[in-house]
Amino acid sequence: MGAMFKTLSQPLDYAEALLAQFFNLSRLTDGAVLVGQFIQGVARLSGCELVQLYVLDATGTRLEMNTECLEGQLQFRDPQSLPSDYHAEQLLQFSLGQNRVVCLGALGDSVHETRFLPTRATPWQSLLCMPLVGPQDRVGGLLLCASDQHLDLHGVAESLRQLGVFALGQMHLLQRLQRPVAESVSVTSSLPSGISYGLIGKSVAMRKTCSLLSKVLHSPYTVLLRGETGTGKEVVARALHDHGPRRSKAFIVQNCAAVPENLLESELFGYRKGAFTGADRDRAGLFDAANGGTLLLDEIGDMPLSLQAKLLRVLQEGEIRPLGSNDTHHVDVRIVAATHRDLKQLMEEGKFREDLYYRLAQFPIQLPALRQRDGDIIELARHFAGKACALLQRDPVRWSDAALDHLAAYGFPGNVRELKSVVERAVLLCENGELLIEHFALHIDPPSERGRINLRERMEQIERGLLIDCLREHSGNKTRAARELGLPLRTLIYRLARLNVQRSDFND
Template sequence: MFSLVPQPLVYAEALLAQFASLSRATDGTALQGDFVRGLAELSGCELAQLYLLDATHTCLGMSAECLNGHLQPRQTASLSADYNGEQLLQFALCQNRVVCMGELGGSLHDTSFLPSQVRPWRSLLCVPLVNQQNSVEGLLLCASHQHLELQGFAESFGRLGSFVLGHWHLLQRLKRPGSGEPPAPVGAASTSGYGLTGKSAAMRQVYSLISKVLHSACTVLLGGETGTGKEVVARAIHESGPRRTQAFIVQNCAAIPENLLESELFGYRKGAFTGADRDRSGLFDAANGGTLLLDEVGDMPLSLQAKLLRVLQEGEVRPLGSSETHKIDVRIIAATHQDLSVLVNQGKFREDLYYRLAQFPIELPALRQREDDILDLARHFANKACVFLQRDEVSWSNAVLDLLASYAFPGNVRELKGLVERAVLLCEGNELLVEHFSLRMDTLPDAGKLTLRERLEQIERGLLIDCLRKNEGNQTLSARELGLPRRTFLYRLGRLNINVENVDG
């Protein structure tokens, strides 16, 4: 199996390490992301992709993509049942055959499924993914701008892919206790490689920033309004990075008094203060090797800010009551809903600490800035609530979808989560209705503030969604009814970020 790969022993050890690493995955989305990243590393290719068939085997969707070492959220249109649009994928899937091409430049085959790059793609390897029943469930693909001999990787990649497929199905079953139903269809994924839900332009920018800082040791400052999911993003950075096997600890700096916060973070020695009857390690020590999230860091007292600065600069802590310092290795992520630069001007936050924390800022968008993600998030929260309550999944009425899509959500993702969970509790049938939701309708966006282009896009979006609902999600019939070529219709769906799964009722 290794005779055709360079340095067989080194490759075998790297392959074994990938099996071991992927076997520890506890989240399906992270598993797929780590899988394609591993394929790229093992093959030396700039691109690795994972395609999976849905439960009906009529729709092929891209589930994960790694480009130039970074996971890339990518929106892909579903292919037709016979895959006429992608001949190479059709051949590999239907014939269960490996496709390996060493010089794509002279090929007549269409490779539009590969991302557009300045440099042309030259080498390609496409391997079917086979499950335990020996049926094809998808494809893994590697491509390079260089001329590489990739055929030797096919057998080992196929076995690694089958292992990942089995592990992914196991994780899907574990997520739905007590359910005898098969895993949910894959289709076009609505999550990124970091386990975060959302594919709007604002969230794609967040994913891009995460990819740049994921394997770096620099401090991250998460900003954004209350309820935008700062702790969720911090956890995603930790679980997708090299410290994923170590501790992830959260401390809210506004939740406890100053004297308690200092002992909580730095620990103390016996006799340091009244009641200190034993040595106690702090959170910096507990997070050693892992990640510590300092939430609401803008509320940290000034006296503690100086000590935090020393931790960031020197990588060492001194417990209360001790005269000695010791080294630690902790990744610090800070989060705040406040503008720290304003607090600096007001003398409430140290300027030197601000610049140290803001080494790599990531501003999380408000939910009203990512309206294309609202329905995906709502479904995600509803599914989780149904699993927790051990009840059947619920469907969504069109009136509820329209209502949520037009609501401003001043409380952001946290408000949406609470609304959906309450609605699932109130729902006695199998369909969520408008009466199950309690929205503050005075916060609806002011249409008068929209530009002409925004209004036209809103009208166009409504027409496309109405037509898709009328035709039960059939894109060909919808395009024909609107008098558009199918390719143009798909382009408009992509430009307006319309996911067919969100409008099929």
């Protein structure tokens, strides 16, 4: 029992009722009955007139109300009357994103918006909101209690949260047990579409990227985005911000390679008046500007070693010290780092701190090159053409089949950024409303200009490209690459040596 029930007037009675609730939930085999009894049990234990259960959807991006109990009765509110999501409810999003219990004892006097509570004649006074942690320590939903009385709900918060975690676990268990085997396999292997995050493309590579995003979206982990230049690292970082719990706060981008070393420190950490010549006033840095939100550090591999130690302290302690100040202060910033360089190679060369690398790479995401995104070129091209037409305030253009085939045949070494520029230029050149081959400045050499090459050499080129792409997708892991290619590991190693594939070829 210990400290959990020490503030309750009848701790033994409460503990007995709590244990009975755990026991009853463990015996239920119907998911709907389990949820109903859980919610009603929480209402009795807390003494609150209202209990709500919110759960995250399958993508982990949208909060939805699952069940509500008002005055001891389960309520089935019209879905049309409920919000499509609760992105704007800052109190719910704070509890969800920070994994923090929120307990308010004077709700009527607070400035918090509570539009998620049902309207009634007697105003709500007390509120308790608890995040429910599911499998893999991911927050899976929220349990909320509210009363029109002034109640001290701190004493029951931890026990109700644990009961909620248990109920959530039982719900997942029943779903797995009742799902047919074939359906279980298909659900497990299915990957969410990137459209939920505003990302364009339905290729397997992009679906894998979106699957990784869904796993890290509501976690506090630092994300490291890796990929070739032009693969859309900033776009993915913004999607991570816009669909996460920090969406209502600032999203700030700083390119570490675009600012000289002596200016980058003051840009990030700010400075105090008199810190250096020309510092005639205090100036907040980007960490302060992004407080509560997200800071993208692009081209992190170009950050000077002297600043890497300071960044490590921010990641470990959440504290910054502006230039010219003796005092530190706390900031709450989610850091997303991005690079096209091989940070491990930079570590070996002594140009990047090992401790910072492992702190940044808590959750690395390798973004696919455009050539690895089968079928996405056409969809992206249509998207960019539509945006260009809207910007130029002209009617949408048509695409000729020859133009689409022309784009699909090009390798796009500059990836999505190059495709965007090429399409925007083509829209400007288009005068008759239809995009043709001549509108695109793509230098695709015809076979006669590539020099004489026999069939064996051409097949070796294709095989070498396939091996390199597969190794890039698996971050250089030859065992996983061999498994995907259906080759014995020894055969893969032999072919890599025969085709002169070096580590630098697949380590971006």
